[in-house]
Amino acid sequence: MIGLSHFLIVSAALFSLGIMAVFARKNAVNVLMGVELILNSANLNLVAFSRFSAHNLDGQIFVIFIIVVAAAEAAVGLAIILSMYRIIKSVNLDRADTLKG
Amino acid sequence: MDKNLLAQIVFYFFATMTIASAVVVVFARNLIRSVFALLFTFFGVAGLYAFLGADFLAATQMVIYVGGILVLLLFGVMLTHKLYDLNLKSETYQFFPALLVVVIVFSMLTTVLLRTQWHSGVQSDVAPTTAAIGELLMKDYILPFEVASILLLIALIGAAKIVRRRSE
Numbered sequence: 001m002i003g004l005s006h007f008l009i010v011s012a013a014l015f016s017l018g019i020m021a022v023f024a025r026k027n028a029v030n031v032l033m034g035v036e037l038i039l040n041s042a043n044l045n046l047v048a049f050s051r052f053s054a055h056n057l058d059g060q061i062f063v064i065f066i067i068v069v070a071a072a073e074a075a076v077g078l079a080i081i082l083s084m085y086r087i088i089k090s091v092n093l094d095r096a097d098t099l100k101g
Numbered sequence: 102m103d104k105n106l107l108a109q110i111v112f113y114f115f116a117t118m119t120i121a122s123a124v125v126v127v128f129a130r131n132l133i134r135s136v137f138a139l140l141f142t143f144f145g146v147a148g149l150y151a152f153l154g155a156d157f158l159a160a161t162q163m164v165i166y167v168g169g170i171l172v173l174l175l176f177g178v179m180l181t182h183k184l185y186d187l188n189l190k191s192e193t194y195q196f197f198p199a200l201l202v203v204v205i206v207f208s209m210l211t212t213v214l215l216r217t218q219w220h221s222g223v224q225s226d227v228a229p230t231t232a233a234i235g236e237l238l239m240k241d242y243i244l245p246f247e248v249a250s251i252l253l254l255i256a257l258i259g260a261a262k263i264v265r266r267r268s269e
Binding site: 006 | 105132142161169192203206210259263
């Protein structure tokens with residue numbers, strides 16, 4: 001029987017992989033992909049809780065708003081990455097150290 | 102029971118697809134390969150939504166993530182590399198400390214959620230959710246709905262403003 005904890009484990013794995021991408025990748029676009037993985041894992045949690053413990057659709061409404069915010073975040077994040085590429089000619093996050101003292 | 106077995110097969114299929122392609126996203130050396138693996142991750146998550154009876158969200162996931170965000174990320178990869186640069190490598194940084202932290206976080210999360218006694222109410226039957234979600238968005242959640250639309254507008258205008266070349 002597939003229960004709540006199955007979905008939570010899948011979501012925990014997605015979350016861990018997301019923070020792995022955020023921690024360990026040097027490319028800014030790849031870090032953005034990790035953030036998308038983290039947001040997807042949160043969404044999966046909310047949908048699973050909404051199915052298994054609540055009797056209403058509130059969890060799914062939350063997911064819709066998270067998807068909206070994720071779309072806005074991806075657009076603004078890529079815009080920042082593109083202008084960073086224009087300035088320092090690289091998307092390597094280690095090279096973005098202009099403010100470093 | 103036959104239906105139970107079928108449910109298990111479907112669940113494990115989508116879960117394996119999601120996690121395996123997410124592993125490729127994180128560990129692939131080639132950036133283009135990462136982006137295309139992300140397609141399968143989003144598809145697997147959409148399948149899990151459908152499995153959970155969230156049909157509207159599964160469709161939304163496909164339209165927004167696969168049709169929008171993934172294409173945006175692909176543009177991001179293509180625009181930030183030289184066109185003749187066919188092997189778009191992405192190096193890793195602090196690989197083993199990061200792996201250690203990730204393993205600790207994952208084992209902590211799974212320990213906690215396996216030990217917790219979740220309240221499990223009676224599962225309602227799977228029913229189409231689109232009409233109910235639309236009604237909720239137009240009644241109870243009308244203010245967040247409007248705020249979200251303004252947020253999207255501001256974000257899109259801001260993104261266009263940031264990437265525009267300054268005319269000098």
